[in-house]
Amino acid sequence: MWLKIKPEVPLILGDVRAGSQFLSSIHYIPGRVLRGAWAEWLQAQDQQNILPTVERVRIGNFFPTTEWRPIRYTFPLPLSALTCKRKSGFLREPHKENPGHGVVDTLLPQLAYSLLEEAGARFSVPFALTCIECGDRMEPAGGFYTLYRDGSTERYAQIQLRYHAQTKVGLSRHRRAAVEQMLYTASALSPRVKSLQEEDETTALIFMGRVHGEREDVEALIDAVNHVAIGALHTRGYGRVRAEEADVEGFPGIKERVTRFKETLAHCWQDLKRLAVNAEDLPEGPEGIYFSVDLLSPGVFRQGGVPGLVPTLHINGQALEPVFWMTRPDLASGWSAGWGLPKPTNLAARMGSTYVYRWEGDPKPLITALEHLERRGIGERCDEGFGECLICHPFHQEVEEK
Numbered sequence: 311m312w313l314k315i316k317p318e319v320p321l322i323l324g325d326v327r328a329g330s331q332f333l334s335s336i337h338y339i340p341g342r343v344l345r346g347a348w349a350e351w352l353q354a355q356d357q358q359n360i361l362p363t364v365e366r367v368r369i370g371n372f373f374p375t376t377e378w379r380p381i382r383y384t385f386p387l388p389l390s391a392l393t394c395k396r397k398s399g400f401l402r403e404p405h406k407e408n409p410g411h412g413v414v415d416t417l418l419p420q421l422a423y424s425l426l427e428e429a430g431a432r433f434s435v436p437f438a439l440t441c442i443e444c445g446d447r448m449e450p451a452g453g454f455y456t457l458y459r460d461g462s463t464e465r466y467a468q469i470q471l472r473y474h475a476q477t478k479v480g481l482s483r484h485r486r487a488a489v490e491q492m493l494y495t496a497s498a499l500s501p502r503v504k505s506l507q508e509e510d511e512t513t514a515l516i517f518m519g520r521v522h523g524e525r526e527d528v529e530a531l532i533d534a535v536n537h538v539a540i541g542a543l544h545t546r547g548y549g550r551v552r553a554e555e556a557d558v559e560g561f562p563g564i565k566e567r568v569t570r571f572k573e574t575l576a577h578c579w580q581d582l583k584r585l586a587v588n589a590e591d592l593p594e595g596p597e598g599i600y601f602s603v604d605l606l607s608p609g610v611f612r613q614g615g616v617p618g619l620v621p622t623l624h625i626n627g628q629a630l631e632p633v634f635w636m637t638r639p640d641l642a643s644g645w646s647a648g649w650g651l652p653k654p655t656n657l658a659a660r661m662g663s664t665y666v667y668r669w670e671g672d673p674k675p676l677i678t679a680l681e682h683l684e685r686r687g688i689g690e691r692c693d694e695g696f697g698e699c700l701i702c703h704p705f706h707q708e709v710e711e712k
């Protein structure tokens with residue numbers, strides 16, 4: 311189920327870090343922030359069994375966007391998405407000042423190239439991509455994007471966040487400890503963003519995200535979020551939001567996403583095979599079922615007992631290692647609501663990391679296992695919102711932007 315959260319006042323998301331005089335916000339609402347708000351609301355009402363209650367709903371991360379046309383989804387772009395270095399952005403952005411030379415996804419072409427090489431293909435040129443509009447180099451696109459249904463067509467857009475005027479505030483570094491007041495500079499997200507329509511200057515910022523749980527538990531979560539402000543400085547007037555169920559239609563299920571991923575990989579294979587000097591010796595297509603696991607939040611993984619950036623999947627008694635991946639390091643910090651102290655920081659794989667696995671045999675148990683994985687998350691500290699993932703991110707279809 312998708313929910314939408316609309317800030318009514320400026321919002322500061324993120325932790326107060328020891329040793330820093332700056333209080334800045336991250337650009338999405340981590341699921342754990344909403345879970346914390348729910349726990350706080352239950353506590354304020356003297357409810358018992360708070361932890362088992364809030365654990366009944368798995369709360370994903372909420373990503374920034376705005377209401378323009380019906381929303382099909384809002385997600386972080388995968389690390390494999392590239393855009394023109396000279397003029398970045400989607401080709402068909404609604405606002406006339408925003409369009410760039412396009413955003414393309416390189417995961418499937420790169421995967422096909424590497425699988426063809428494994429199959430013995432010899433290419434006369436290395437794999438490289440340049441902008442189709444101007445021929446300039448490409449760089450990682452990054453950030454969040456939304457797919458809107460615009461009449462009979464679909465359009466991608468990225469919003470530009472705005473920051474609320476900075477304010478100096480004094481606050482104690484550890485919420486429960488009586489330390490002297492420190493002066494902080496707070497930089498909050500504005501509840502207004504630049505409009506996608508040319509006639510308006512600004513429009514309301516909203517966050518879209520997914521939750522998994524029983525309807526009555528989700529309604530209890532919504533009720534709590536509507537009563538408790540979220541984020542840092544929430545007792546000082548920041549972070550009041552409205553949450554409600556969102557009308558999101560037509561987001562493809564896992565089976566369909568896996569099928570489309572397979573079809574696009576087959577196309578890329580055919581296209582690249584033609585470029586090989588020994589094309590006639592190569593197989594017609596890739597063997598087995600390939601699928602990707604894409605991180606919608608940082609992921610905390612272990613490889614052979616030590617922190618790592620690459621997750622192993624366990625499906626039907628088989629351990630699967632990725633055959634291809636793109637990741638970068640990040641840090642997973644956290645805040646223990648119970649202790650009022652920061653949690654230990656782990657190495658994490660960055661949001662947008664993408665991992666491709668190969669499955670051989672019956673697709674049925676695979677799809678069931680992937681549905682479970684998407685509901686539960688991948689890796690460690692999933693209960694804090696780390697490891698939220700999407701199977702076969704729809705943006706991998708955008709080998710050329712439509």
Ligand SMILES: [Zn+2]
Nearest residue numbers: 394411441444
């Ligand atoms: Zn260009």
